[in-house]
Every structure is written in C-alpha cells, then in structure tokens.
Amino acid sequence: MSMEKKYNNPTEATLDRIGGKWKTAILCLLAEQGAMRNGEILRLLSPVTQKMLSQQLKELEAERLILRTVFPEVPPKVVYELTESGWSLRTVLDPLCEWGKRFVKADKPE
Numbered sequence: 001m002s003m004e005k006k007y008n009n010p011t012e013a014t015l016d017r018i019g020g021k022w023k024t025a026i027l028c029l030l031a032e033q034g035a036m037r038n039g040e041i042l043r044l045l046s047p048v049t050q051k052m053l054s055q056q057l058k059e060l061e062a063e064r065l066i067l068r069t070v071f072p073e074v075p076p077k078v079v080y081e082l083t084e085s086g087w088s089l090r091t092v093l094d095p096l097c098e099w100g101k102r103f104v105k106a107d108k109p110e
C-alpha cells in the first residue's frame with residue numbers, strides 16, 4: 001500500500017515541497033550562487049542551525065530539487081546544487097528572492 005500524500009490542489013503540493021523558512025532560502029541561494037558547500041550555506045543563512053540545515057537539505061534532496069555530490073577526498077568534500085527540477089523553480093524563485101531583497105532593504109533604517 002502506497003503512503004504517498006494526496007493533495008487537494010497544486011499550490012498545496014508546491015508549498016509542501018519548498019515551503020518553510022529555510023527551504024526557500026536554500027533554493028534562492030543555490031539559484032543565485034550555484035553549487036555550494038554546507039559550510040558556505042550555513043554561514044550565509046545564519047542563524048540557521050547545522051541540524052536544521054542538514055534536515056532541510058535532506059528533504060530538498062529527497063524531493064529531487066537539489067543534488068548532493070560527495071567527492072572522494074580527505075576530508076570529504078560535499079557540494080549541493082540545484083537539479084533540473086530545482087532550476088525549473090527559477091521562474092518562481094527569482095521574483096520571490098527579489099521581493100525579499102527589496103523588503104529587507106526597505107525595512108533597514110538609514
């Protein structure tokens with residue numbers, strides 16, 4: 001028996017996959033910066049915790065929106081990047097990220 005979640009509408013399905021405080025931020029960051037290592041993402045998305053970042057990255061990878069590549073080096077090098085499916089969100093993410101930049105800029109006192 002399949003335990004796949006049933007959705008009532010497409011928006012619900014979309015928000016279930018990319019919703020939340022950090023998933024959208026991670027996707028925007030990878031869309032803007034390209035492939036990144038965990039530490040870089042952690043630093044740029046401060047105050048996200050390592051535990052929360054790891055959880056969100058695993059969920060995005062399970063949704064096939066990001067790709068985790070491990071390079072056989074010592075110490076291991078792990079890089080995250082958008083998949084083709086992740087890049088297809090660009091038409092949604094770009095305006096969302098730009099709106100956020102304007103909102104944050106307008107919110108800062110001069």
